[in-house]
Amino acid sequence: MxxxxxxxxxxxxxxxxxxxxxxxxxxxxxxxxxxxxxxDIDEYEKMTASLKLLSELADGEHTGKEKGWLSIDHLEKSLEVKV
Missing domain, CATH: 3.40.1620 (YefM-like fold)
Structure with missing residues (x-):
């Protein structure tokens, strides 16, 4: 309540x-x-961090739709990840 x-x-x-x-x-x-x-300050910090993360995710989704998505192979090469 x-x-x-x-x-x-x-x-x-x-x-x-x-x-x-x-x-x-x-x-x-x-x-x-x-x-x-x-x-409570901890709740405020969690809320602002969540809002920032959601905003970044929305920006990434918008960019992906606008410029196209990367393939997993391209991503691994750009990050130099060895699988």
Whole structure:
């Protein structure tokens, strides 16, 4: 169940921060609508790394479709891999 609190609870920010954990972000609302999210720093780093990886994979797929895919033989030769 998501942990949702009004932004006014930040007046006592220690109680809000103790509710933030790796698997449980705290969602802050303003006027009844979602406004901010408090995340554990490890979760934030995992999320940004995942987004970067997905972006790189999408770029590679786009390049492959645009310029053509490499054969496995060509790849092994360019990487000097001996199989």
């Amino acid at each position: 998501p942990n949702i609190k009004p932004i006014s609870d930040l007046r006592n920010y220690n109680s809000v921060l103790k509710d933030v954990s790796a698997s449980s972000p705290v969602f802050l609302t303003k006027n009844g609508r979602g406004k901010f999210v408090l995340l």
